[in-house]
Amino acid sequence: MIPSREEMYRALEERHGKELQKKLSGAAVAVCGLGGLGSNIAVSLARAGVGELLLIDFDTVDISNLNRQQYFPEQLGLPKTEALSETLRKIAPYCNIRSAQVKLNEENAPELLADVPFICEAFDRADQKEMLVGCILEKMPEKYLVAASGMAGIGSANTIRTRRITDRFYICGDGESDSAAGLGLVSARVMVCAAHQANMIIRLIAGEFTA
Template sequence: METTKVLTKEEIQAALEERHSPEKQKKLSEGRVTIAGLGGLGSNVAYALARIGVGHLHLIDFDVVDITNLNRQQYFTEHIGMYKTDALKSLLQKINPYIDIQTDCIKVTEENLISLFENAGIICEAFDNPEAKAMLVNGILEHFPEKKLVSASGMAGYGSSNTIRTRRLMKNFYLCGDQVTEPTYGHGLMAPRVAICAAHEANMITRLLLGEEEI
Protein backbone atom coordinates (compact mmCIF):
# COMPACT_ATOMS: atom_id res chain seq x y z
CA MET A 1 0.00 0.00 0.00
CA GLU A 2 1.41 3.36 -1.05
CA THR A 3 1.69 6.14 1.52
CA THR A 4 1.53 9.83 0.77
CA LYS A 5 4.90 11.53 1.08
CA VAL A 6 4.95 14.28 3.68
CA LEU A 7 6.97 17.20 2.38
CA THR A 8 9.06 19.18 4.82
CA LYS A 9 8.91 22.94 5.05
CA GLU A 10 12.47 23.06 3.75
CA GLU A 11 11.59 20.98 0.67
CA ILE A 12 8.65 23.20 -0.25
CA GLN A 13 10.70 26.35 0.33
CA ALA A 14 13.55 25.06 -1.83
CA ALA A 15 11.14 24.25 -4.66
CA LEU A 16 9.60 27.72 -4.49
CA GLU A 17 13.02 29.38 -4.44
CA GLU A 18 14.06 27.36 -7.48
CA ARG A 19 11.08 28.73 -9.39
CA HIS A 20 11.00 32.30 -8.09
CA SER A 21 14.57 32.94 -6.85
CA PRO A 22 15.49 33.12 -3.15
CA GLU A 23 15.30 36.92 -3.14
CA LYS A 24 11.75 37.13 -4.47
CA GLN A 25 10.55 34.13 -2.49
CA LYS A 26 11.74 35.77 0.74
CA LYS A 27 9.41 38.71 0.04
CA LEU A 28 6.52 36.39 -0.82
CA SER A 29 7.07 34.25 2.27
CA GLU A 30 7.02 37.36 4.45
CA GLY A 31 3.91 38.68 2.69
CA ARG A 32 0.63 39.28 4.51
CA VAL A 33 -2.65 39.31 2.60
CA THR A 34 -6.20 39.58 3.93
CA ILE A 35 -8.90 38.20 1.63
CA ALA A 36 -12.45 39.38 2.34
CA GLY A 37 -14.90 37.04 0.64
CA LEU A 38 -14.08 33.43 -0.22
CA GLY A 39 -16.31 32.85 -3.22
CA GLY A 40 -15.41 32.78 -6.90
CA LEU A 41 -12.89 35.59 -6.55
CA GLY A 42 -11.51 34.98 -3.09
CA SER A 43 -11.08 31.21 -3.28
CA ASN A 44 -9.21 31.52 -6.58
CA VAL A 45 -7.04 34.35 -5.25
CA ALA A 46 -6.20 32.30 -2.17
CA TYR A 47 -5.24 29.28 -4.28
CA ALA A 48 -2.89 31.37 -6.40
CA LEU A 49 -1.22 33.04 -3.42
CA ALA A 50 -0.82 29.73 -1.58
CA ARG A 51 0.81 28.17 -4.63
CA ILE A 52 3.45 30.91 -4.83
CA GLY A 53 4.16 30.60 -1.12
CA VAL A 54 2.71 33.82 0.30
CA GLY A 55 3.43 33.17 3.96
CA HIS A 56 0.52 34.75 5.83
CA LEU A 57 -3.12 34.65 4.74
CA HIS A 58 -6.12 36.02 6.62
CA LEU A 59 -9.39 34.58 5.29
CA ILE A 60 -12.71 36.31 6.08
CA ASP A 61 -16.20 35.04 5.19
CA PHE A 62 -19.39 34.16 7.09
CA ASP A 63 -21.01 31.90 4.50
CA VAL A 64 -21.20 28.14 4.01
CA VAL A 65 -20.50 26.24 0.80
CA ASP A 66 -23.65 25.72 -1.29
CA ILE A 67 -24.19 23.47 -4.31
CA THR A 68 -24.57 26.55 -6.52
CA ASN A 69 -21.06 27.66 -5.54
CA LEU A 70 -19.48 24.71 -7.31
CA ASN A 71 -19.88 26.34 -10.74
CA ARG A 72 -16.98 28.75 -10.09
CA GLN A 73 -15.56 28.41 -6.57
CA GLN A 74 -12.67 26.23 -5.45
CA TYR A 75 -14.71 23.78 -3.39
CA PHE A 76 -15.93 20.21 -3.83
CA THR A 77 -19.15 18.34 -3.09
CA GLU A 78 -17.82 17.14 0.27
CA HIS A 79 -17.55 20.77 1.39
CA ILE A 80 -21.26 21.54 0.97
CA GLY A 81 -22.57 22.82 4.30
CA MET A 82 -19.09 23.64 5.65
CA TYR A 83 -18.08 27.18 6.48
CA LYS A 84 -16.00 28.52 3.62
CA THR A 85 -13.26 29.59 6.01
CA ASP A 86 -12.82 26.00 7.22
CA ALA A 87 -13.16 24.41 3.78
CA LEU A 88 -10.71 26.75 2.08
CA LYS A 89 -8.15 26.53 4.88
CA SER A 90 -8.16 22.73 4.60
CA LEU A 91 -7.60 22.95 0.84
CA LEU A 92 -4.80 25.49 1.08
CA GLN A 93 -3.02 23.33 3.64
CA LYS A 94 -2.93 20.56 1.03
CA ILE A 95 -0.96 22.91 -1.20
CA ASN A 96 1.37 24.16 1.52
CA PRO A 97 0.77 23.04 5.12
CA TYR A 98 3.31 25.54 6.43
CA ILE A 99 1.48 28.73 5.43
CA ASP A 100 0.20 30.75 8.37
CA ILE A 101 -3.56 30.91 7.86
CA GLN A 102 -5.85 32.96 10.10
CA THR A 103 -9.62 32.72 9.64
CA ASP A 104 -12.55 34.85 10.75
CA CYS A 105 -15.97 33.33 10.12
CA ILE A 106 -17.82 36.61 10.34
CA LYS A 107 -19.73 39.07 8.17
CA VAL A 108 -17.82 42.30 7.57
CA THR A 109 -19.81 45.32 8.71
CA GLU A 110 -19.14 49.00 9.21
CA GLU A 111 -18.99 48.27 12.94
CA ASN A 112 -16.28 45.58 12.83
CA LEU A 113 -14.32 46.73 9.79
CA ILE A 114 -11.65 48.59 11.74
CA SER A 115 -10.92 45.71 14.11
CA LEU A 116 -10.83 43.16 11.28
CA PHE A 117 -8.43 45.09 9.04
CA GLU A 118 -6.30 47.23 11.35
CA ASN A 119 -3.47 44.67 11.28
CA ALA A 120 -3.88 43.72 7.62
CA GLY A 121 -1.11 43.87 5.06
CA ILE A 122 -2.46 43.99 1.53
CA ILE A 123 -6.26 43.77 1.41
CA CYS A 124 -8.14 41.87 -1.29
CA GLU A 125 -11.82 42.72 -1.71
CA ALA A 126 -13.56 39.65 -3.16
CA PHE A 127 -17.26 40.03 -2.39
CA ASP A 128 -20.05 39.08 -4.81
CA ASN A 129 -22.53 41.59 -3.40
CA PRO A 130 -22.18 45.15 -4.82
CA GLU A 131 -23.30 46.81 -1.58
CA ALA A 132 -20.79 44.81 0.44
CA LYS A 133 -18.06 45.71 -2.06
CA ALA A 134 -18.84 49.41 -1.76
CA MET A 135 -18.99 49.26 2.04
CA LEU A 136 -15.60 47.55 2.31
CA VAL A 137 -13.83 49.71 -0.28
CA ASN A 138 -15.19 52.95 1.18
CA GLY A 139 -14.35 51.82 4.71
CA ILE A 140 -10.76 50.91 3.87
CA LEU A 141 -10.20 54.12 1.92
CA GLU A 142 -11.59 56.14 4.82
CA HIS A 143 -9.95 54.40 7.77
CA PHE A 144 -6.80 52.89 6.23
CA PRO A 145 -5.80 55.00 3.21
CA GLU A 146 -2.20 53.90 3.67
CA LYS A 147 -3.05 50.22 3.09
CA LYS A 148 -2.92 48.74 -0.40
CA LEU A 149 -6.35 47.57 -1.56
CA VAL A 150 -7.06 45.35 -4.57
CA SER A 151 -10.73 45.12 -5.56
CA ALA A 152 -12.81 43.80 -8.47
CA SER A 153 -15.87 44.85 -10.45
CA GLY A 154 -17.36 43.47 -13.67
CA MET A 155 -16.70 39.81 -14.54
CA ALA A 156 -20.06 38.18 -15.23
CA GLY A 157 -21.00 36.10 -18.24
CA TYR A 158 -18.71 34.85 -20.98
CA GLY A 159 -17.69 38.02 -22.80
CA SER A 160 -14.23 38.78 -24.09
CA SER A 161 -11.37 38.03 -21.72
CA ASN A 162 -9.56 41.07 -23.04
CA THR A 163 -11.99 43.53 -21.46
CA ILE A 164 -10.90 42.46 -17.98
CA ARG A 165 -8.07 44.73 -16.91
CA THR A 166 -6.25 45.99 -13.84
CA ARG A 167 -6.40 49.73 -13.21
CA ARG A 168 -4.80 51.90 -10.56
CA LEU A 169 -7.55 54.30 -9.47
CA MET A 170 -5.75 55.89 -6.53
CA LYS A 171 -2.32 55.71 -4.93
CA ASN A 172 -3.11 52.52 -3.00
CA PHE A 173 -6.32 51.38 -4.72
CA TYR A 174 -6.36 48.93 -7.63
CA LEU A 175 -9.47 47.71 -9.45
CA CYS A 176 -9.68 44.57 -11.60
CA GLY A 177 -12.45 43.64 -14.05
CA ASP A 178 -14.31 45.35 -16.87
CA GLN A 179 -16.16 47.64 -14.39
CA VAL A 180 -19.38 47.15 -16.37
CA THR A 181 -20.66 43.58 -16.59
CA GLU A 182 -23.20 42.64 -13.93
CA PRO A 183 -24.86 39.22 -13.57
CA THR A 184 -28.09 38.86 -15.57
CA TYR A 185 -30.26 35.97 -16.70
CA GLY A 186 -28.14 33.66 -18.86
CA HIS A 187 -25.04 35.75 -18.13
CA GLY A 188 -24.33 34.96 -14.51
CA LEU A 189 -21.02 34.49 -12.74
CA MET A 190 -19.19 31.68 -14.52
CA ALA A 191 -15.91 29.96 -13.70
CA PRO A 192 -13.73 31.06 -16.67
CA ARG A 193 -14.30 34.81 -16.55
CA VAL A 194 -14.44 34.99 -12.75
CA ALA A 195 -11.14 33.11 -12.59
CA ILE A 196 -9.58 35.53 -15.07
CA CYS A 197 -10.58 38.46 -12.85
CA ALA A 198 -9.34 36.63 -9.75
CA ALA A 199 -6.01 36.03 -11.48
CA HIS A 200 -5.76 39.77 -12.13
CA GLU A 201 -6.28 40.40 -8.42
CA ALA A 202 -3.77 37.74 -7.41
CA ASN A 203 -1.17 39.00 -9.86
CA MET A 204 -1.55 42.60 -8.70
CA ILE A 205 -1.16 41.45 -5.10
CA THR A 206 1.96 39.52 -6.10
CA ARG A 207 3.42 42.59 -7.77
CA LEU A 208 2.72 44.70 -4.70
CA LEU A 209 4.37 42.14 -2.43
CA LEU A 210 7.42 42.28 -4.69
CA GLY A 211 7.52 46.08 -4.61
CA GLU A 212 5.97 46.90 -7.98
CA GLU A 213 3.16 49.43 -7.70
CA GLU A 214 2.73 50.87 -11.18
CA ILE A 215 0.36 49.24 -13.69
Protein backbone atom coordinates in the same frame (compact mmCIF):
# COMPACT_ATOMS: atom_id res chain seq x y z
CA MET B 1 4.94 12.05 3.22
CA ILE B 2 4.72 15.74 2.54
CA PRO B 3 7.95 17.64 1.88
CA SER B 4 9.59 19.53 4.74
CA ARG B 5 9.17 23.29 5.15
CA GLU B 6 12.74 23.74 3.85
CA GLU B 7 12.13 21.58 0.76
CA MET B 8 8.94 23.48 -0.09
CA TYR B 9 10.70 26.83 0.42
CA ARG B 10 13.64 25.82 -1.76
CA ALA B 11 11.31 24.73 -4.56
CA LEU B 12 9.55 28.12 -4.40
CA GLU B 13 12.88 29.96 -4.39
CA GLU B 14 13.98 28.06 -7.48
CA ARG B 15 10.85 29.16 -9.36
CA HIS B 16 10.50 32.74 -8.08
CA GLY B 17 14.04 33.74 -7.17
CA LYS B 18 15.41 34.32 -3.67
CA GLU B 19 14.52 37.97 -3.39
CA LEU B 20 10.88 37.67 -4.48
CA GLN B 21 10.30 34.53 -2.42
CA LYS B 22 11.60 36.24 0.71
CA LYS B 23 9.09 39.03 0.18
CA LEU B 24 6.21 36.62 -0.55
CA SER B 25 6.97 34.43 2.46
CA GLY B 26 7.08 37.49 4.70
CA ALA B 27 3.77 38.89 3.44
CA ALA B 28 0.30 38.73 4.98
CA VAL B 29 -2.78 39.11 2.76
CA ALA B 30 -6.46 39.30 3.73
CA VAL B 31 -9.07 37.88 1.36
CA CYS B 32 -12.49 39.40 2.06
CA GLY B 33 -15.17 37.14 0.60
CA LEU B 34 -14.44 33.52 -0.30
CA GLY B 35 -16.59 33.07 -3.40
CA GLY B 36 -15.47 32.76 -7.01
CA LEU B 37 -12.94 35.54 -6.66
CA GLY B 38 -11.73 35.01 -3.11
CA SER B 39 -11.33 31.23 -3.19
CA ASN B 40 -9.35 31.45 -6.44
CA ILE B 41 -7.24 34.37 -5.18
CA ALA B 42 -6.40 32.43 -2.02
CA VAL B 43 -5.36 29.35 -3.98
CA SER B 44 -3.06 31.45 -6.21
CA LEU B 45 -1.46 33.22 -3.26
CA ALA B 46 -1.01 30.01 -1.26
CA ARG B 47 0.68 28.36 -4.27
CA ALA B 48 2.93 31.39 -4.69
CA GLY B 49 4.16 30.90 -1.14
CA VAL B 50 2.58 33.91 0.56
CA GLY B 51 3.41 33.46 4.24
CA GLU B 52 0.12 34.36 5.84
CA LEU B 53 -3.47 34.41 4.60
CA LEU B 54 -6.45 35.77 6.50
CA LEU B 55 -9.70 34.35 5.09
CA ILE B 56 -12.95 36.17 5.87
CA ASP B 57 -16.48 35.05 4.96
CA PHE B 58 -19.73 34.47 6.88
CA ASP B 59 -21.24 31.96 4.46
CA THR B 60 -21.33 28.17 4.00
CA VAL B 61 -20.59 26.14 0.85
CA ASP B 62 -23.67 25.77 -1.37
CA ILE B 63 -24.23 23.61 -4.45
CA SER B 64 -24.60 26.82 -6.51
CA ASN B 65 -20.97 27.70 -5.68
CA LEU B 66 -19.44 24.64 -7.30
CA ASN B 67 -19.47 26.03 -10.87
CA ARG B 68 -16.66 28.45 -10.08
CA GLN B 69 -15.50 28.35 -6.48
CA GLN B 70 -12.69 26.19 -5.08
CA TYR B 71 -14.87 23.82 -3.04
CA PHE B 72 -15.77 20.15 -3.34
CA PRO B 73 -19.22 18.51 -3.27
CA GLU B 74 -18.25 16.76 -0.04
CA GLN B 75 -17.79 20.21 1.57
CA LEU B 76 -21.40 21.35 1.05
CA GLY B 77 -22.73 22.96 4.23
CA LEU B 78 -19.31 23.66 5.74
CA PRO B 79 -18.34 27.24 6.52
CA LYS B 80 -16.32 28.53 3.55
CA THR B 81 -13.56 29.60 5.93
CA GLU B 82 -13.21 26.01 7.16
CA ALA B 83 -13.57 24.34 3.74
CA LEU B 84 -11.03 26.64 2.07
CA SER B 85 -8.56 26.43 4.98
CA GLU B 86 -8.66 22.64 4.58
CA THR B 87 -7.87 22.87 0.84
CA LEU B 88 -5.15 25.49 1.30
CA ARG B 89 -3.43 23.38 3.97
CA LYS B 90 -3.15 20.60 1.37
CA ILE B 91 -1.74 23.00 -1.22
CA ALA B 92 0.62 24.89 1.09
CA PRO B 93 1.06 23.05 4.39
CA TYR B 94 3.36 25.70 5.87
CA CYS B 95 1.26 28.75 5.01
CA ASN B 96 -0.06 30.42 8.16
CA ILE B 97 -3.81 30.38 7.52
CA ARG B 98 -6.09 32.37 9.79
CA SER B 99 -9.80 32.75 9.24
CA ALA B 100 -12.81 34.63 10.57
CA GLN B 101 -16.36 33.41 9.92
CA VAL B 102 -17.97 36.80 10.13
CA LYS B 103 -19.82 39.30 7.94
CA LEU B 104 -17.46 42.24 7.48
CA ASN B 105 -18.92 45.66 8.09
CA GLU B 106 -17.64 49.18 8.72
CA GLU B 107 -17.56 48.58 12.46
CA ASN B 108 -15.60 45.31 12.59
CA ALA B 109 -13.37 45.75 9.51
CA PRO B 110 -10.72 48.03 11.07
CA GLU B 111 -10.02 45.59 13.91
CA LEU B 112 -10.20 42.40 11.80
CA LEU B 113 -7.88 43.83 9.15
CA ALA B 114 -5.59 45.71 11.55
CA ASP B 115 -2.38 43.67 11.16
CA VAL B 116 -2.66 42.77 7.46
CA PRO B 117 -1.15 45.25 4.98
CA PHE B 118 -2.55 43.77 1.73
CA ILE B 119 -6.30 43.35 1.23
CA CYS B 120 -8.39 41.78 -1.56
CA GLU B 121 -12.01 42.84 -1.85
CA ALA B 122 -13.74 39.75 -3.25
CA PHE B 123 -17.38 40.28 -2.36
CA ASP B 124 -20.31 39.41 -4.59
CA ARG B 125 -22.74 42.29 -4.09
CA ALA B 126 -22.09 45.80 -5.44
CA ASP B 127 -23.32 47.57 -2.28
CA GLN B 128 -21.01 45.43 -0.13
CA LYS B 129 -18.06 46.18 -2.43
CA GLU B 130 -18.74 49.90 -2.12
CA MET B 131 -19.03 49.61 1.68
CA LEU B 132 -15.78 47.71 2.17
CA VAL B 133 -13.74 49.72 -0.34
CA GLY B 134 -15.05 53.01 1.11
CA CYS B 135 -14.33 51.85 4.64
CA ILE B 136 -10.76 50.77 3.87
CA LEU B 137 -9.92 53.86 1.81
CA GLU B 138 -11.35 56.21 4.44
CA LYS B 139 -10.41 54.49 7.71
CA MET B 140 -7.29 52.51 6.75
CA PRO B 141 -5.49 54.61 4.11
CA GLU B 142 -2.18 52.82 4.81
CA LYS B 143 -3.51 49.52 3.38
CA TYR B 144 -2.91 48.23 -0.13
CA LEU B 145 -6.31 47.34 -1.59
CA VAL B 146 -7.12 45.34 -4.74
CA ALA B 147 -10.85 45.22 -5.53
CA ALA B 148 -12.92 43.81 -8.40
CA SER B 149 -15.88 44.91 -10.50
CA GLY B 150 -17.31 43.27 -13.63
CA MET B 151 -16.52 39.65 -14.50
CA ALA B 152 -19.89 37.98 -15.22
CA GLY B 153 -20.70 36.09 -18.42
CA ILE B 154 -18.53 34.67 -21.18
CA GLY B 155 -17.46 37.90 -22.88
CA SER B 156 -13.87 38.26 -24.05
CA ALA B 157 -11.38 37.66 -21.27
CA ASN B 158 -9.29 40.44 -22.82
CA THR B 159 -11.64 43.12 -21.48
CA ILE B 160 -10.74 42.20 -17.90
CA ARG B 161 -7.88 44.38 -16.78
CA THR B 162 -6.25 45.93 -13.73
CA ARG B 163 -6.61 49.68 -13.25
CA ARG B 164 -4.47 51.67 -10.84
CA ILE B 165 -6.57 54.30 -9.05
CA THR B 166 -3.91 55.39 -6.51
CA ASP B 167 -0.65 53.69 -5.56
CA ARG B 168 -2.58 51.85 -2.85
CA PHE B 169 -5.88 51.14 -4.61
CA TYR B 170 -6.32 48.98 -7.71
CA ILE B 171 -9.45 47.62 -9.39
CA CYS B 172 -9.70 44.52 -11.60
CA GLY B 173 -12.48 43.51 -13.99
CA ASP B 174 -14.23 44.92 -17.03
CA GLY B 175 -16.18 47.42 -14.90
CA GLU B 176 -19.42 46.54 -16.70
CA SER B 177 -20.55 42.90 -16.65
CA ASP B 178 -23.01 42.81 -13.78
CA SER B 179 -24.14 39.44 -12.44
CA ALA B 180 -27.47 41.09 -11.57
CA ALA B 181 -28.10 41.79 -15.28
CA GLY B 182 -28.87 38.13 -15.94
CA LEU B 183 -25.31 37.23 -16.85
CA GLY B 184 -24.24 34.22 -14.84
CA LEU B 185 -20.84 33.97 -13.24
CA VAL B 186 -18.79 31.43 -15.18
CA SER B 187 -15.65 29.77 -13.85
CA ALA B 188 -13.11 30.86 -16.45
CA ARG B 189 -13.88 34.57 -16.55
CA VAL B 190 -14.19 34.79 -12.76
CA MET B 191 -10.81 33.05 -12.51
CA VAL B 192 -9.28 35.54 -14.96
CA CYS B 193 -10.42 38.37 -12.70
CA ALA B 194 -9.25 36.55 -9.55
CA ALA B 195 -5.89 35.98 -11.21
CA HIS B 196 -5.64 39.71 -12.00
CA GLN B 197 -6.25 40.45 -8.32
CA ALA B 198 -3.77 37.84 -7.09
CA ASN B 199 -1.16 39.03 -9.60
CA MET B 200 -1.57 42.66 -8.51
CA ILE B 201 -1.15 41.61 -4.87
CA ILE B 202 2.04 39.73 -5.78
CA ARG B 203 3.28 42.81 -7.68
CA LEU B 204 2.60 45.05 -4.69
CA ILE B 205 4.39 42.63 -2.35
CA ALA B 206 7.32 42.75 -4.79
CA GLY B 207 7.26 46.57 -4.71
CA GLU B 208 5.82 47.05 -8.22
CA PHE B 209 3.16 49.74 -8.20
CA THR B 210 2.04 49.98 -11.82
CA ALA B 211 -1.06 48.08 -12.92
